[in-house]
Amino acid sequence: MATHAHTDDGLPAYRVTEIPDGLATKTMLARQRRRPAPGQPAAGILFYHGNKHTPLYTIADSQAMPALPPGRQAAWTAARTCARCAATNDTPYREIENGRRVCVDCVVTERAAAVWPSWLRLRAAAVGWARDVLIDPDTVLLAAYRLTHWDGPIHVHAATVGGRVLVDVVARSRYDSLWRRPLGPAGSVNADDLVPLLMPLVGRRMVHTIRSSRGHYVDHLTPLGELSTLSQRWDGEPSLRDPSIRQSVEDAFAPRWTDWHARPYQYGPHQRPSYGRFGLRAVDVDGGDAAEVTAAMRAGLARMALDDHPDGPATCPWLPETGRTACGSPDVGTAGLCPAHRPGDAG
Numbered sequence: 001m002a003t004h005a006h007t008d009d010g011l012p013a014y015r016v017t018e019i020p021d022g023l024a025t026k027t028m029l030a031r032q033r034r035r036p037a038p039g040q041p042a043a044g045i046l047f048y049h050g051n052k053h054t055p056l057y058t059i060a061d062s063q064a065m066p067a068l069p070p071g072r073q074a075a076w077t078a079a080r081t082c083a084r085c086a087a088t089n090d091t092p093y094r095e096i097e098n099g100r101r102v103c104v105d106c107v108v109t110e111r112a113a114a115v116w117p118s119w120l121r122l123r124a125a126a127v128g129w130a131r132d133v134l135i136d137p138d139t140v141l142l143a144a145y146r147l148t149h150w151d152g153p154i155h156v157h158a159a160t161v162g163g164r165v166l167v168d169v170v171a172r173s174r175y176d177s178l179w180r181r182p183l184g185p186a187g188s189v190n191a192d193d194l195v196p197l198l199m200p201l202v203g204r205r206m207v208h209t210i211r212s213s214r215g216h217y218v219d220h221l222t223p224l225g226e227l228s229t230l231s232q233r234w235d236g237e238p239s240l241r242d243p244s245i246r247q248s249v250e251d252a253f254a255p256r257w258t259d260w261h262a263r264p265y266q267y268g269p270h271q272r273p274s275y276g277r278f279g280l281r282a283v284d285v286d287g288g289d290a291a292e293v294t295a296a297m298r299a300g301l302a303r304m305a306l307d308d309h310p311d312g313p314a315t316c317p318w319l320p321e322t323g324r325t326a327c328g329s330p331d332v333g334t335a336g337l338c339p340a341h342r343p344g345d346a347g
């Protein structure tokens with residue numbers, strides 16, 4: 001249908017995006033508590049959803065609907081007024097999970113405020129963890145870095161937080177040659193023969209992570225788990241089963257970094273921030289090989305221990321009933337809220 005086509009009645013026809021200022025359908029008039037005057041003729045026809053159509057009326061010639069009873073008027077207004085910032089809308093705001101009707105901006109604000117105290121608690125816990133890790137200069141940073149494909153060579157680098165290198169080797173599967181792939185780089189070691197090289201790790205606390213050259217997220221894997229897999233592929237018997245070399249889930253670097261670094265994540269300049277928790281995506285800890293990953297871990301631990309956060313110091317995220325300004329008190333401690341706003345302490 002061409003713009004400004006006319007119907008059989010001689011009325012101009014419009015699509016939804018073409019409605020001129022000053023014209024409205026009955027539904028649009030009702031949003032303003034107006035309706036067509038008795039006998040008011042249509043001034044145009046709106047076509048929508050293909051072949052559906054409805055008359056358009058001149059708003060200036062329409063009449064106001066009778067006033068609502070006071071109670072209903074209050075409810076009508078309340079449903080169209082943001083409970084937080086008092087913005088108004090033609091149609092009612094949707095009620096969100098906390099029972100309030102708020103505008104789209106305030107949905108983000110309210111949801112972020114609701115989760116922020118628990119994020120700050122995780123952040124404080126990560127700071128405490130990093131300080132604890134750094135107390136002992138012999139604590140080991142262990143990184144595995146997948147150089148190529150899923151069962152290809154893995155670079156292993158381990159150094160103390162003090163900077164002493166303990167392990168620096170590329171491990172490969174001895175089965176690589178059966179698949180006619182090139183073996184690992186010159187100097188690489190069959191994963192079956194790794195155990196003696198890992199002996200400097202025995203009995204040490206290890207902060208660990210595994211990254212991939214292809215940028216895959218491999219946070220669910222561990223360095224020693226992958227090396228063990230590399231050594232046992234197809235013969236079923238892992239040879240890296242020394243219980244004296246241990247990784248603790250508590251000391252996995254990536255989740256701690258996310259705990260510390262997490263904030264709402266903005267996907268793009270024109271998109272609203274997500275209120276999900278993101279960390280690693282915002283700061284590069286991937287590195288180009290395992291040695292760069294241990295260096296990134298060392299730098300990350302130092303920042304965590306100082307709580308040198310990109311968003312600045314933690315502040316109390318508690319929001320009053322209205323307005324968009326949070327409490328902001330710097331006294332959040334490990335509770336994620338200032339003393340005045342902690343549950344049970346309020347009042």
Ligand SMILES: [Zn+2]
Nearest residue numbers: 082085103106
């Ligand atoms: Zn609002």
Ligand SMILES: [Zn+2]
Nearest residue numbers: 316327338341
């Ligand atoms: Zn507060």
